[in-house]
Amino acid sequence: MGFSAEWLTLREPADMAARDATLLAQAAIVAGPDPVVLDLGCGTGSTLRTLAPHLPDHARWHLVDNDPALLERAATEAPGRATVHTLDLRDLEALPLEGVTLVTASALLDLMPADWIAALAARLAAVGLPFYAALSYDGIMAWDPALPRDADVTRAFNDHQRTDKGLGPALGPDAAVQAAQIFRDAGFDVHDGNSPWRIDADSAPLHRALVEGIAQAASETGLAVATDWGRNRAAMAGDSRCLIGHHDLLALPPGTA
Template sequence: MSGFDKDWLALRETADQATRDMGLVEELATYLQGMDRPFILDIGCGTGSTLRSLKDHLPRYAGWLLLDYDPLLLEEASRRAGTNADVTFRQHDLNDINALPLEGVSVVTASALFDLCSDGFCAALADRLAAAGCGLYAALNYDGVMRWSPEHPLDGQMTDLFNRHQRTDKGFGPALGPDATACLAKHLKARGFTVTTAESPWRLDQSSAALQTEFLGGLRQPLLEASELPDTTIDNWLDFRLAAIGTPGASCLIGHCDLLALPG
């Protein structure tokens, strides 16, 4: 499957960094500090946002391997990482879960990934993690919540339509969308992991106008594909939401959830 546009990834990175639950990051850091040589495998790495967000909070002597299917994103991730000897990069199709290089890995990390994945994908990954004895830190999975101010009568319906589209196949089977964190937690707990979750919503205001504009622009096609409403109804709602960006008191909340699972 193809990767995301690097410009979109760059635009959302500031919001992602601001909303990660730091309690889970601190718990992960404590877990890794007890190891002589912790090693982190970041899957679906994109341009390396997870590395940039966590590296200063985790043990500095930890090694990293970043995987992505898109060679252009890997190239950008490598460029932004510089000449750090503790970070390496590899192309990998995540559909091949059995080939994930988990030997010697302390924890697998991923950001904004599992809401694109299926129940079967999560179950298979949980099996691999349990067999390898490594943990999972899965951040910023969409949880189905979207709220705006000022409100519009169609806000709830548009959220429902988007959530319906989020459950369509994104390259890993029928996607979990808003159910991703609950599904991951279920499979990991069943395999003996200690699982902790925390909300990590985007809270967007006038300072994030560019991100809101791009996000709303990206909603149009999913809404059209999931709906039998006239195109004009969707476009009028989008026009209202776009016009509200940057006005006094306007805000937007997009729900996400973080998960940390450690071996029992």
């Protein structure tokens, strides 16, 4: 499981624009006056760049990823205040939680199986830490103008998202709803919000890369028309729009103000 720095850079403006502003602000508040943020699957540091303007300048970061090159790049966003951890997220007991005031993740929960999210919720509940998870894909795609096979490709892509990404069958588009329930069952007060990508002609490079990835994934499920669909959609990127549904979550342990 991993993503290229190029793709992460391409998607970051859409991610930043999409995040639920209320949950983002609340996450910054619950991080406290002396924030120490642990970011899971940090990539190039998108969550750091998004959240940092809402935190005090002295906020510290623990950045977790399995890609040392991405970690090195992310750490440059908070020089002297970021500690990097090359970790396999299978090992939740290895997470450096001491002193942490907020745990974050972006575009991660939809790649994970339910039992991993349940284990994370139990781990965070045991130490009373809040969790802010943004941009979980929720299975919704809408295209303007529409094409006849849009719904078929969406179904195939969603099926692909539920396949094993390295830790067991992923929740994929079911992650938003199931993760919220898992954290509630673990005793958290859960707040959620929509964070859809809205991509127009001004974001044609992202649009093209997105449809190429969707088409590739859909074709891997056996949908033969997916390749032609992707080719047609990519050619239309400069004159079309799309909405890709995502969901944000803020889970607060009991007693959080």
